[in-house]
Amino acid sequence: MDILNESRRVRAATHNILAYRVSRNDASKTFYQDHDDDGETAAGGRLLRLLVLADARDVVVVVSRWYGGIHLGPARFHVINACAKDALVALGEIHQ
Numbered sequence: 001m002d003i004l005n006e007s008r009r010v011r012a013a014t015h016n017i018l019a020y021r022v023s024r025n026d027a028s029k030t031f032y033q034d035h036d037d038d039g040e041t042a043a044g045g046r047l048l049r050l051l052v053l054a055d056a057r058d059v060v061v062v063v064s065r066w067y068g069g070i071h072l073g074p075a076r077f078h079v080i081n082a083c084a085k086d087a088l089v090a091l092g093e094i095h096q
Contacts, residue, residue, distance in 0.1 A: 004062060013064035015040040017080060019047035020060040031057070040065065043080050050081050054094040061087065 001018065004010045019035040033051070035044030047061060061084045065076070072079065088094045 001062070010064055012066070014067040015043070015065045017043045017047055017063045017065065018061070019044055019051055019084075021048070021051040021056055021058075022060075023057050040076070040080075043077060046077050046081060047084055050084055054085075054088065056088055056093050059088065059093055 015038045021033040035048040037044040
């Protein structure tokens with residue numbers, strides 16, 4: 001996030017939701033994984049769940065959200081995960 005926060009636009013985002021899932025370099029088939037909601041309650045956990053369900057490995061995903069005056073309600077979780085999924089598909093990390 002320190003590198004991303006060098007961007008004025010990223011710093012100005014209302015929320016920078018982060019999740020990562022990195023495989024350990026051993027035979028245990030386990031992962032280092034965590035998330036940060038950045039004030040968007042439950043969004044980071046849902047983003048991490050997407051990574052787990054997609055079996056994405058060695059990725060860090062940050063979805064930046066700017067509040068524009070319209071409350072999205074629960075639909076915001078769909079938008080956040082859809083953005084992350086589209087990026088992961090485009091990068092070849094998960095397949096539809």
